[in-house]
Amino acid sequence: MSQRTVIELKDVKKLYQSKVVRRPAVLALENVSFEVKEGEFLALVGPSGCGKSTILKLVSGLMPPTEGVVRVNGVEVRGPQPDIGIVFQFPVLMEWRKVLDNILLPIEVLELDDLDYRQRARDLVALVGLTGFEDKYPLELSGGMQQRVSICRALIHDPPGLIMDEPFSALDEMTRDAMNVELQRILLERHKTVLYITHSITEAVFLADRVAVMSARPGRILKVIDVSFRRPRSLRVRAMPEFVDKVEEIRELLGLLDPGGSG
Amino acid sequence: MMIVVWEGMVRLAKIPEFIFPAPSRIVDFYVKFGYTLTEDTAATLMETVLGFLLAAVLGVVFAVLLVYSALLYDILYPPLIVLQVTPKIAIAPLLLLWFGYGLLPKVVIGFFISFFPIVVTTVHGLTSVEPEMLDLLHSLRASKRKIFLKARLPHAVPYMFSGFQIAMTLSLIGAIVAEFVGAELGLGFKIVYSQYSANTPMLFAALGLLAVAGLVLFYLMLFLERLCTPWRALKQEKEFAAQGFL
Numbered sequence: 001m002s003q004r005t006v007i008e009l010k011d012v013k014k015l016y017q018s019k020v021v022r023r024p025a026v027l028a029l030e031n032v033s034f035e036v037k038e039g040e041f042l043a044l045v046g047p048s049g050c051g052k053s054t055i056l057k058l059v060s061g062l063m064p065p066t067e068g069v070v071r072v073n074g075v076e077v078r079g080p081q082p083d084i085g086i087v088f089q090f091p092v093l094m095e096w097r098k099v100l101d102n103i104l105l106p107i108e109v110l111e112l113d114d115l116d117y118r119q120r121a122r123d124l125v126a127l128v129g130l131t132g133f134e135d136k137y138p139l140e141l142s143g144g145m146q147q148r149v150s151i152c153r154a155l156i157h158d159p160p161g162l163i164m165d166e167p168f169s170a171l172d173e174m175t176r177d178a179m180n181v182e183l184q185r186i187l188l189e190r191h192k193t194v195l196y197i198t199h200s201i202t203e204a205v206f207l208a209d210r211v212a213v214m215s216a217r218p219g220r221i222l223k224v225i226d227v228s229f230r231r232p233r234s235l236r237v238r239a240m241p242e243f244v245d246k247v248e249e250i251r252e253l254l255g256l257l258d259p260g261g262s263g
Numbered sequence: 264m265m266i267v268v269w270e271g272m273v274r275l276a277k278i279p280e281f282i283f284p285a286p287s288r289i290v291d292f293y294v295k296f297g298y299t300l301t302e303d304t305a306a307t308l309m310e311t312v313l314g315f316l317l318a319a320v321l322g323v324v325f326a327v328l329l330v331y332s333a334l335l336y337d338i339l340y341p342p343l344i345v346l347q348v349t350p351k352i353a354i355a356p357l358l359l360l361w362f363g364y365g366l367l368p369k370v371v372i373g374f375f376i377s378f379f380p381i382v383v384t385t386v387h388g389l390t391s392v393e394p395e396m397l398d399l400l401h402s403l404r405a406s407k408r409k410i411f412l413k414a415r416l417p418h419a420v421p422y423m424f425s426g427f428q429i430a431m432t433l434s435l436i437g438a439i440v441a442e443f444v445g446a447e448l449g450l451g452f453k454i455v456y457s458q459y460s461a462n463t464p465m466l467f468a469a470l471g472l473l474a475v476a477g478l479v480l481f482y483l484m485l486f487l488e489r490l491c492t493p494w495r496a497l498k499q500e501k502e503f504a505a506q507g508f509l
Binding site: 060061062080081082084086088090092094095105106108109137139 | 399409
């Protein structure tokens with residue numbers, strides 16, 4: 001892992017102010033700083049409403065920070081960033097396009113040469129284990145499969161960074177576990193830099209190199225915790241005492257343990 | 264089977280022909296006067312389809328304008344509501360006064376009746392793209408034009424077809440009613456005419472053809488929809504399977 005920083009937030013503050021309707025301003029983020037180095041997997045965990053989706057919009061350049069700096073690849077983000085691939089909670093595929101054409105959407109929008117990328121799209125399909133489904137419509141695929149297609153779509157133009165917003169939270173537990181393992185395999189093969197947002201502490205510790213723990217609104221980074229289990233990690237690592245300790249450490253930070261009792 | 268019962272009932276009860284004719288009399292009518300009814304059917308169908316096409320083209324364009332200009336939306340939506348809540352058939356006599364008894368007033372009425380449903384469904388389709396998809400496209404620096412062509416428009420197509428189905432049915436109703444008010448040709452005209460001449464077999468004959476015309480238009484629209492949105496068939500299969508029908 002090199003020392004280059006791909007995604008960086010420094011002293012970022014985001015205040016939502018409604019100009020039209022008389023509503024009090026909402027302080028979504030306060031003094032948020034963290035960075036994601038090249039090839040690193042940083043998970044962001046926090047309670048609902050802590051500003052995680054605000055961070056997604058800031059990093060992808062859809063919104064400017066009220067204060068502070070957001071940088072991608074060392075350059076300040078001043079507008080929409082194609083350099084950051086996005087995977088949402090729901091696949092959000094185009095129903096009317098077949099799988100391959102869905103994956104190629106970023107190429108079309110960026111007006112790159114389609115021909116060069118067709119083969120790459122097929123390679124990605126093989127990478128996520130969907131060979132044979134290139135010419136199917138999204139509705140012919142299960143939820144997990146559709147989400148894998150959206151991962152391909154996020155990777156097709158080879159962006160330096162990836163931001164994933166609770167990508168597996170809409171799936172059932174078994175599929176979710178399988179997808180966690182799959183994701184780890186895909187990322188190991190492609191050496192991607194990932195900012196991963198999740199509500200699941202277990203998922204965060206399983207997938208990440210470091211976990212940034214956020215507070216409730218206004219969102220602040222409480223602590224960034226190193227996770228140094230060897231890769232590739234099997235699901236069984238979750239039963240290891242060191243794993244459980246890390247999860248409990250994070251839970252405690254989030255104030256989720258029982259005040260009395262066995263906590 | 265029903266037809267046999269129908270025939271039997273009328274003969275036994277000696278129901279006068281001008282109230283409820285027996286099927287045999289209706290068939291008799293078809294045989295003797297079938298060819299004129301063909302002209303009428305063609306006329307009514309043409310009025311319906313032309314009125315619908317006008318509404319479809321103008322309606323979709325109008326819907327796009329409404330979506331892309333907040334200003335136009337504020338200006339144009341109120342009169343659109345007025346147009347909708349006014350029973351369009353009430354202006355049929357006026358239109359006939361202005362445009363005569365021919366094809367044009369029927370097409371105009373068909374247009375007015377079909378316009379609103381098409382605009383409403385198309386606007387809905389254009390504005391209901393998932394916000395995440397829009398975020399994705401914005402992050403890729405897509406222009407408004409690209410977003411429209413690649414996302415909003417294709418997304419709106421199934422919604423437009425819902426509107427088209429409704430509009431086609433309404434256009435047919437509009438054409439018939441316009442024919443009631445004043446015409447020289449058409450199934451609606453024949454229905455009114457048979458009322459005046461107490462020729463009830465003709466009335467039933469015209470009604471029968473009208474039902475067939477309605478069905479043909481309906482299935483035509485369904486066919487076009489399947490052609491334009493082949494993936495929807497898969498969606499329905501999935502839903503049926505999920506409920507245990509397959």
